[in-house]
Amino acid sequence: MASKLNIQKKKIVHLGNVGEDSAYRSKQLAKRFSNFDFYGVDLKKITDSSLLHPNIRISETLRNLRDRRLLKPKPKNLEQIQKDFVQGLNRFKDGSLDLVSSDFGVGFYKKERNIGKLKSAIKKEMDIGVSAYIGADTYTRKVINLIYKKLKPNGKVIIYFFNTPRYRENLIFAFENSGFEYRIEPVDISKIQINDSDKVSRYNSFYLLERKNYPEPIYRIIGVKK
Ligand SMILES: C[S@@+](CC[C@H](N)C(=O)[O-])C[C@H]1O[C@@H](n2cnc3c(N)ncnc32)[C@H](O)[C@@H]1O
Numbered sequence: 740m741a742s743k744l745n746i747q748k749k750k751i752v753h754l755g756n757v758g759e760d761s762a763y764r765s766k767q768l769a770k771r772f773s774n775f776d777f778y779g780v781d782l783k784k785i786t787d788s789s790l791l792h793p794n795i796r797i798s799e800t801l802r803n804l805r806d807r808r809l810l811k812p813k814p815k816n817l818e819q820i821q822k823d824f825v826q827g828l829n830r831f832k833d834g835s836l837d838l839v840s841s842d843f844g845v846g847f848y849k850k851e852r853n854i855g856k857l858k859s860a861i862k863k864e865m866d867i868g869v870s871a872y873i874g875a876d877t878y879t880r881k882v883i884n885l886i887y888k889k890l891k892p893n894g895k896v897i898i899y900f901f902n903t904p905r906y907r908e909n910l911i912f913a914f915e916n917s918g919f920e921y922r923i924e925p926v927d928i929s930k931i932q933i934n935d936s937d938k939v940s941r942y943n944s945f946y947l948l949e950r951k952n953y954p955e956p957i958y959r960i961i962g963v964k965k
Pocket of ligand 1: 780823
């Protein structure tokens with residue numbers, strides 16, 4: 740009699756994935772890789788269409804793209820967890836994740852209890868102007884160490900960030916003090932088009948596109964659990 744194979748699906752966690760376009764990138768990746776289980780962790784509800792950062796530079800093209808993205812349905816293999824990064828990661832067993840990623844989330848933000856508190860912190864930032872939140876350094880260290888614990892051996896973490904003071908330092912400091920082997924590489928966004936075609940630029944997060952308006956380069960940090 741043939742025995743039933745117990746094949747575990749790969750588990751991918753996307754931290755801070757909702758943003759301004761209802762987690763478009765996670766939805767597209769889940770749709771494309773239907774044999775993997777995707778999980779998003781974000782304080783913002785996936786159906787919340789309000790702007791989290793009202794001061795972003797949003798062109799007419801980007802606004803239209805966002806309007807279309809807000810309507811995309813959530814695939815069944817994407818589970819959205821409305822929690823803080825730490826609480827969200829703690830939903831998973833140690834050594835159970837294959838990949839954790841974050842675009843323009845981890846490294847920049849601090850611990851927040853709920854979306855209301857996060858919105859107040861953002862409002863305050865618009866008044867005083869900061870490049871990464873005060874308290875994001877210790878919080879990032881905690882999150883990176885927790886990611887390490889939750890990943891399988893050889894599991895990977897990929898974090899996209901803007902090369903602004905404090906943001907980069909927060910990440911480097913956290914990775915230096917973790918068990919990860921890591922490298923940092925620049926991301927060439929010159930050829931990325933503001934497009935929601937299924938073939939061109941199909942996984943681009945909103946903030947990757949929005950940052951085309953700014954001079955600071957974009958980098959990613961890739962860590963492997965050894
Ligand atoms: C700048 S947006 C990036 C969204 C998306 N990844 C993109 O690139 O378009 C940052 C996201 O992180 C979430 N976030 C910020 N601090 C958080 C925290 N402490 N815990 C969970 N989510 C958080 C925000 O709600 C927001 O959706």
